[in-house]
Amino acid sequence: xxxxxxxxxxxxxxxxxxxxxxxxxxxxxxxxxxxxxxxxxxxxxxxxxxxxxxxxxxxxxxxxxxxxxxxxxxxxxxxxxxxxxxxxxxxxxxxxxxxxxxxxxxxxxxxxxxxxxxxxxxxxxxxxxxxxxxxxxxxxxxxxxxxxxxxxxxxxxxxxxxxxxxxx
Numbered sequence: 458x459x460x461x462x463x464x465x466x467x468x469x470x471x472x473x474x475x476x477x478x479x480x481x482x483x484x485x486x487x488x489x490x491x492x493x494x495x496x497x498x499x500x501x502x503x504x505x506x507x508x509x510x511x512x513x514x515x516x517x518x519x520x521x522x523x524x525x526x527x528x529x530x531x532x533x534x535x536x537x538x539x540x541x542x543x544x545x546x547x548x549x550x551x552x553x554x555x556x557x558x559x560x561x562x563x564x565x566x567x568x569x570x571x572x573x574x575x576x577x578x579x580x581x582x583x584x585x586x587x588x589x590x591x592x593x594x595x596x597x598x599x600x601x602x603x604x605x606x607x608x609x610x611x612x613x614x615x616x617x618x619x620x621x622x623x624x625x
Contacts, residue, residue, distance in 0.1 A: 464545040467559050475570045482574025486534070489581035491528055496588050504591035505604050508583075512598030514590060523587060530580040537573035541566050548619070568617035575609050 497520075500531035506518030540547070547569075553561050582602075589595030 458599050464553070465555055465558050466545055467562055467564070469544075469559060469563055472563070472567065475567060478570050478574040482534075483577070485581035486527070486530055486577040489584040492585055493523055493588055496592060498589065500591050506586045508598050508602075511600050511602055512602045514597060514605040523584060526580045526584045526587075530577055533580075534573055537569055537576075541569045541573070544569075552625075557583055557624050561621065562612070564617055564620045566622070571613040572610060575613070579606050579609070 500520045500523075502520060503517040504520045504523055505514040505516075506522045507514070507516035509515040544566040545558075547562075547565045549561050549565070583598070586595050586598055592595065
């Protein structure tokens, strides 16, 4: 067993799938910011600020609160980008060794990349829907939003665990 201080530092180039996930995630994020800025002057003073489990607005707040989602999204993206950069610091099973470290690192790094970008997409969707509701063009996230958001994060985690279990 290798403790986290003695794990090998391996340079692994970013994979095509990681680049694709980044392009999609950051495009949604930037698109939602552009959408917010473009519609800023048309927004009323009060906008959706919180949703209940059924995707219905249950609190209205200042339109300045709409910046909370992009700020939290940027924080999550930066933090997870750091985690992606140092896969040797992730948590691994005891069977991690110098021979299989590269494979473990890649599976773990891809998982962090996917979760980062899924978070960006979810936050972008909430921001776009909040702006749309405030402008009278939307009617709530819908009852399916929460289950889909949870599943979209759980599925990569389960697949990552399955891939890790196959590593010898």
